[in-house]
Amino acid sequence: MTQRILLTGGAGYIGSHTYAALVEAGYEVVILDNFSNSARDVPDRLELLLDRKIKVIEGDVLDRAMLDRVFAKHDFDAVVHFAASKAVGESVKEPLAYMQNNIGGLVTLMQAMQAAGVFRLVFSSSASVYGNNAQLPIAETAERSYGNPYGHTKLVCEQIIEQTLASDPRWAVGVLRYFNPVGAHPSGLIGEDPAGVPDNLMPYIAKVAGGELPCISIFGDDYPTPDGTGVRDYIHVCDLADGHVLSLRSLFHEGKGHVVNLGTGRGYSVLEVISAYAQASGRDIPYLVAPRRPGDAAATYANPALAKEMLGFSARFDLGDMCRSSWEWVSTQAQSADA
Numbered sequence: 514m515t516q517r518i519l520l521t522g523g524a525g526y527i528g529s530h531t532y533a534a535l536v537e538a539g540y541e542v543v544i545l546d547n548f549s550n551s552a553r554d555v556p557d558r559l560e561l562l563l564d565r566k567i568k569v570i571e572g573d574v575l576d577r578a579m580l581d582r583v584f585a586k587h588d589f590d591a592v593v594h595f596a597a598s599k600a601v602g603e604s605v606k607e608p609l610a611y612m613q614n615n616i617g618g619l620v621t622l623m624q625a626m627q628a629a630g631v632f633r634l635v636f637s638s639s640a641s642v643y644g645n646n647a648q649l650p651i652a653e654t655a656e657r658s659y660g661n662p663y664g665h666t667k668l669v670c671e672q673i674i675e676q677t678l679a680s681d682p683r684w685a686v687g688v689l690r691y692f693n694p695v696g697a698h699p700s701g702l703i704g705e706d707p708a709g710v711p712d713n714l715m716p717y718i719a720k721v722a723g724g725e726l727p728c729i730s731i732f733g734d735d736y737p738t739p740d741g742t743g744v745r746d747y748i749h750v751c752d753l754a755d756g757h758v759l760s761l762r763s764l765f766h767e768g769k770g771h772v773v774n775l776g777t778g779r780g781y782s783v784l785e786v787i788s789a790y791a792q793a794s795g796r797d798i799p800y801l802v803a804p805r806r807p808g809d810a811a812a813t814y815a816n817p818a819l820a821k822e823m824l825g826f827s828a829r830f831d832l833g834d835m836c837r838s839s840w841e842w843v844s845t846q847a848q849s850a851d852a
């Protein structure tokens with residue numbers, strides 16, 4: 514029997530790629546999104562990509578009455594919860610808005626799920642719950658901390674999930690701690706589309722390659738890393754999407770939850786990413802060295818062993834694939850804007 518999944522935040526960057534992966538895996542999926550951080554044409558693009566009608570509900574996960582109506586109508590078997598605010602810098606300026614959306618959103622959703630008798634949940638957590646001083650490669654057993662209000666919301670959400678699980682054995686929750694998702698779907702139809710000047714490395718480099726921004730600032734070249742620049746575990750968004758399919762499968766088959774890293778286990782420096790992107794795009798990527806960005810870790814990368822053991826997950830794509838797919842997406846977007 515086809516299992517029915519509610520995808521909150523399904524019009525967003527990771528949500529839209531996961532939508533495609535879930536549909537391809539045979540699930541019946543409904544998107545719930547308030548479009549606060551996603552483009553209105555994402556459902557149309559998904560329809561084009563998958564050649565089928567997409568079910569989208571426009572709504573806010575903080576709206577309990579709406580959630581109750583949605584659960585009453587659809588008979589979902591599980592929920593994948595992406596909907597949240599994710600900009601670290603903005604969270605420092607507006608901590609209360611982040612607490613409300615990220616923590617309030619999870620609590621409201623879990624209350625509605627409980628009332629509707631839906632107890633399977635996949636939750637988007639983040640490597641930010643490890644703070645900046647975890648031992649490398651970072652295992653799930655590392656102590657948790659946070660360095661900014663956004664990271665704090667993810668840590669509190671994990672604790673809320675743990676306390677809810679302890680109170681009611683019917684819950685089965687997959688907590689997925691993403692490292693650095695980048696890249697885009699190979700179709701060129703969906704990808705990351707940040708409004709304004711991007712905060713994150715790869716979307717910024719993409720705009721430099723496309724000529725929209727003049728150069729990339731490298732935030733520090735004096736870290737204790739092989740070339741002095743920051744090291745991160747970049748993971749292709751399509752690999753990440755597949756991780757959600759495996760997480761759901763495990764919830765359905767094992768009947769119990771898991772807390773796992775989703776990363777490749779390999780770190781790349783800022784200079785390595787710039788060089789890979791230059792090669793993928795055939796463009797020069799001018800850069801300059803700027804001071805360290807406050808709050809940044811020198812290096813983070815996952816120990817991916819537990820996700821492999823528990824879910825059978827391992828990343829398929831390498832840094833070249835990530836850069837090529839990003840460039841494909843960015844150049845397709847630029848062509849359609851010119852047309």
Ligand code: NAD
Pocket residue numbers: 521522523524525526527528545546547548549550551572573574575594595596597598599614618637638639640691692693694
């Ligand atoms: P995104 O902003 O592209 O997607 C989030 C989606 O949720 C957007 O479509 C937005 O409109 C929607 N949304 C936000 N608040 C909502 C609300 N109250 N009700 C309904 N819809 C709402 O972000 P993303 O990169 O796809 O991230 C998805 C999830 O993964 C988030 O929970 C984020 O914190 C987490 N995460 C992201 C990263 C990353 O680097 N992108 C890393 C770790 C964890």
Ligand code: UFG
Pocket residue numbers: 599601639640641691692693694712713714715717729730731732733742743744745783806809
């Ligand atoms: N960097 C630059 N120049 C830039 C942007 C970034 O040198 O213009 C460097 C950073 O200093 C860091 C690396 O590139 O060394 C990656 O930075 P990102 O901003 O792309 O990503 P972060 O690792 O800082 O954080 C991201 C998300 C967080 C999430 C974390 C772990 O923004 O929300 O990954 O998943 F928590």
